[in-house]
Amino acid sequence: MDFATVIQILDSAVRLMTPLLLACLAGLYSERAGVFDIGLEGKMLMAAFTSASVAYATGNAWLGLLAGIGGAVAMAGLHGLASISFRGNQLISGVAINFLASGLTVLLGQKIFGLGGRTPSLSGAARFGEITLPFADTLRPVPVIGPIYAELISGHTILVYVAFAMVPLTWWVLYRTRFGLRLRAVGENPASVDTAGVSVTRLRYGAVMICGVLCGIAGAYLATGISAGFVKEMTAGRGFIALAALIFAKWRPWSALFATFLFGLMEAVANRFPNLDLGIITVPSMFMNALPYILTVIILAGFVGRAIPPRAGGEPYVKER
Amino acid sequence: MERMPKWADVILTPLISLALAFGISALVILAIGESPVEALKVMVQGALGSSYGWGFTLYYTTNFVFTGLAVMVAYHAGLFNIGGEGQAALGGLGVALVVLALPWPHWALALPAAAMGAALFGALWALVPAWLQARRGSHIVITTIMFNFIAAALLNYVLVNLLRPVGSMDPASARFPAAVHLPKLSDMALGLGIEWGRNTPANVTFFVAVAACVLVWLLIWHTRLGYEIRAFGKSEPAALYAGISPVRITVLAMLISGALAGLMAINNVMGEAERLMLNAVEGAGFIGIAVALMGRNHPLGVLLAALLFGFLYQGGGELALWTSIPRELIVVIQALVILFTGALDNMVRMPLERLFTALRRKGA
Numbered sequence: 001m002d003f004a005t006v007i008q009i010l011d012s013a014v015r016l017m018t019p020l021l022l023a024c025l026a027g028l029y030s031e032r033a034g035v036f037d038i039g040l041e042g043k044m045l046m047a048a049f050t051s052a053s054v055a056y057a058t059g060n061a062w063l064g065l066l067a068g069i070g071g072a073v074a075m076a077g078l079h080g081l082a083s084i085s086f087r088g089n090q091l092i093s094g095v096a097i098n099f100l101a102s103g104l105t106v107l108l109g110q111k112i113f114g115l116g117g118r119t120p121s122l123s124g125a126a127r128f129g130e131i132t133l134p135f136a137d138t139l140r141p142v143p144v145i146g147p148i149y150a151e152l153i154s155g156h157t158i159l160v161y162v163a164f165a166m167v168p169l170t171w172w173v174l175y176r177t178r179f180g181l182r183l184r185a186v187g188e189n190p191a192s193v194d195t196a197g198v199s200v201t202r203l204r205y206g207a208v209m210i211c212g213v214l215c216g217i218a219g220a221y222l223a224t225g226i227s228a229g230f231v232k233e234m235t236a237g238r239g240f241i242a243l244a245a246l247i248f249a250k251w252r253p254w255s256a257l258f259a260t261f262l263f264g265l266m267e268a269v270a271n272r273f274p275n276l277d278l279g280i281i282t283v284p285s286m287f288m289n290a291l292p293y294i295l296t297v298i299i300l301a302g303f304v305g306r307a308i309p310p311r312a313g314g315e316p317y318v319k320e321r
Numbered sequence: 322m323e324r325m326p327k328w329a330d331v332i333l334t335p336l337i338s339l340a341l342a343f344g345i346s347a348l349v350i351l352a353i354g355e356s357p358v359e360a361l362k363v364m365v366q367g368a369l370g371s372s373y374g375w376g377f378t379l380y381y382t383t384n385f386v387f388t389g390l391a392v393m394v395a396y397h398a399g400l401f402n403i404g405g406e407g408q409a410a411l412g413g414l415g416v417a418l419v420v421l422a423l424p425w426p427h428w429a430l431a432l433p434a435a436a437m438g439a440a441l442f443g444a445l446w447a448l449v450p451a452w453l454q455a456r457r458g459s460h461i462v463i464t465t466i467m468f469n470f471i472a473a474a475l476l477n478y479v480l481v482n483l484l485r486p487v488g489s490m491d492p493a494s495a496r497f498p499a500a501v502h503l504p505k506l507s508d509m510a511l512g513l514g515i516e517w518g519r520n521t522p523a524n525v526t527f528f529v530a531v532a533a534c535v536l537v538w539l540l541i542w543h544t545r546l547g548y549e550i551r552a553f554g555k556s557e558p559a560a561l562y563a564g565i566s567p568v569r570i571t572v573l574a575m576l577i578s579g580a581l582a583g584l585m586a587i588n589n590v591m592g593e594a595e596r597l598m599l600n601a602v603e604g605a606g607f608i609g610i611a612v613a614l615m616g617r618n619h620p621l622g623v624l625l626a627a628l629l630f631g632f633l634y635q636g637g638g639e640l641a642l643w644t645s646i647p648r649e650l651i652v653v654i655q656a657l658v659i660l661f662t663g664a665l666d667n668m669v670r671m672p673l674e675r676l677f678t679a680l681r682r683k684g685a
Contacts, residue, residue, distance in 0.1 A: 290471045
């Protein structure tokens with residue numbers, strides 16, 4: 001395997017990890033605030049559909065992005081209503097949201113476009129184009145650094161850079177702002193936050209809405225960045241891989257970057273080498289595809305460092321009367 | 322003090338939730354420019370209007386009874402088994418291995434053996450998440466989700482590389498021999514001299530499903546283990562204090578749950594497809610969640626809810642055939658049922674409780 005192939009695989013890994021990273025950070029906000037979210041998949045799917053539809057109708061990828069965020073935030077609102085206001089089971093609500101998105105996107109897509117659930121393919125300004133960073137072409141001939149800069153770092157859509165920028169931003173919000181401190185506190189011990197006179201409900205809604213916005217960007221990237229339009233079930237389990245990455249990262253932003261890169265890399269390798277020949281044994285692509293899930297189970301089992309979720313996660317908060 | 326009379330809790334709240342779910346589904350149908358009344362007519366006609374429709378409705382019902390019971394048993398132990406999909410897929414592998422391993426002379430011999438295989442594989446697939454939850458404290462919802470994906474990959478591998486007959490292109494096992502084909506309900510009716518449901522997949526497994534409902538009812542409410550499962554589900558510290566081992570109950574409840582989900586395979590793999598195919602479960606594992614919630618975690622409720630979803634499933638297929646409404650309408654209805662009977666339960670319950678409290682005050 002030569003250097004150019006390595007760069008290509010890494011480049012593909014960066015593209016594939018972007019939706020995972022955004023969804024993973026989305027889940028991080030929600031779960032750190034004590035609201036479990038297994039509906040990342042559904043929110044992303046809904047966002048992919050609304051963004052592709054609006055991008056097609058207006059020919060503008062930015063309006064598509066806004067619509068994507070709108071679609072995911074609507075779903076997040078439903079999750080908030082069920083799990084915060086009505087103190088329902090957060091897991092069941094997440095399951096319902098996944099199905100709702102899966103059904104509604106096809107139903108509405110068929111009604112609007114009549115293509116069996118797809119949207120027409122997008123082109124031109126309806127998609128996010130690849131950005132060439134300054135000096136990419138001048139630096140290309142430089143050995144090693146040239147290809148890394150020109151191929152790997154440059155030449156992605158704006159949303160990829162947004163996703164990467166979200167990592168330090170999330171770290172800063174979570175660990176260096178008052179909002180972040182309260183958000184983490186509400187996920188560990190909501191009663192103490194309540195005692196301090198801060199509204200648990202408002203904080204949790206805030207976290208769930210941020211989760212919606214990030215899922216919206218992730219879905220928009222899937223439909224208008226990495227591909228050209230919406231296809232039925234196009235998230236294909238990415239929401240669950242993001243969830244796995246979140247656990248893998250133990251609910252921390254920088255680790256989330258590492259975990260999603262690892263999972264993106266696995267997908268990239270599985271795409272590039274359907275049957276990976278390691279000399280002694282041949283690893284089938286099915287194994288590579290299942291590897292993120294297997295790793296998560298191992299992490300969850302606590303054999304490789306323990307993953308401890310936020311303590312109040314999954315429990316609706318009932319104010320003492 | 323009871324806030325609500327029992328009948329309101331058991332019958333009224335699920336009915337209101339269901340009405341809300343269907344009401345919104347009707348709005349969705351209106352929104353895509355179709356008539357809900359027409360759609361309902363097509364569904365009723367297609368699913369219940371003929372013995373042909375019933376033959377399919379009962380076939381789907383059988384699937385959903387098994388997966389619904391699986392979710393229900395785990396739920397009584399306070400566990401949310403979202404892995405029915407993977408457990409049922411592994412159950413299919415168990416059925417295929419048992420059926421293809423020996424030259425079975427008759428289906429009546431093969432059925433119990435295949436059922437054992439299905440239950441065993443389903444149970445084993447639930448064992449790892451159960452053990453991890455009990456011993457290592459990893460959340461069962463996450464592990465069972467992960468196991469669904471691992472099951473899909475495993476089955477893909479087994480079908481493509483191991484079970485696929487030489488020279489065949491599709492990822493499926495060899496066809497099961499004719500001797501192990503389960504009798505269809507239509508054949509049984511014909512034996513009694515009744516022409517009923519020709520060419521439909523409903524088969525003898527339906528009776529196994531009904532028997533499973535009775536057995537689960539006995540297990541949960543009339544055995545020591547069932548009592549322990551319910552006690553553990555209601556309060557873990559209290560159960561621990563009463564000398565009930567959390568590890569034992571978690572593992573046993575999940576084994577039973579996985580076995581029930583696995584048993585679905587004798588219906589879809591042995592009874593219908595008569596070979597193991599990729600994605601044979603087709604989401605029935607997830608519908609089990611809706612069925613258990615709708616059925617209030619009681620076997621009778623599960624049976625009725627499974628019948629409702631069997632009707633929806635078959636009716637949805639007919640809708641896609643005769644109208645321009647896609648099959649995915651069923652997924653939306655399923656989502657709304659889960660949402661209203663599961664997550665938004667309090668939305669229905671809180672006003673009702675207030676109403677009954679007010680009524681009681683007036684009466685007193």
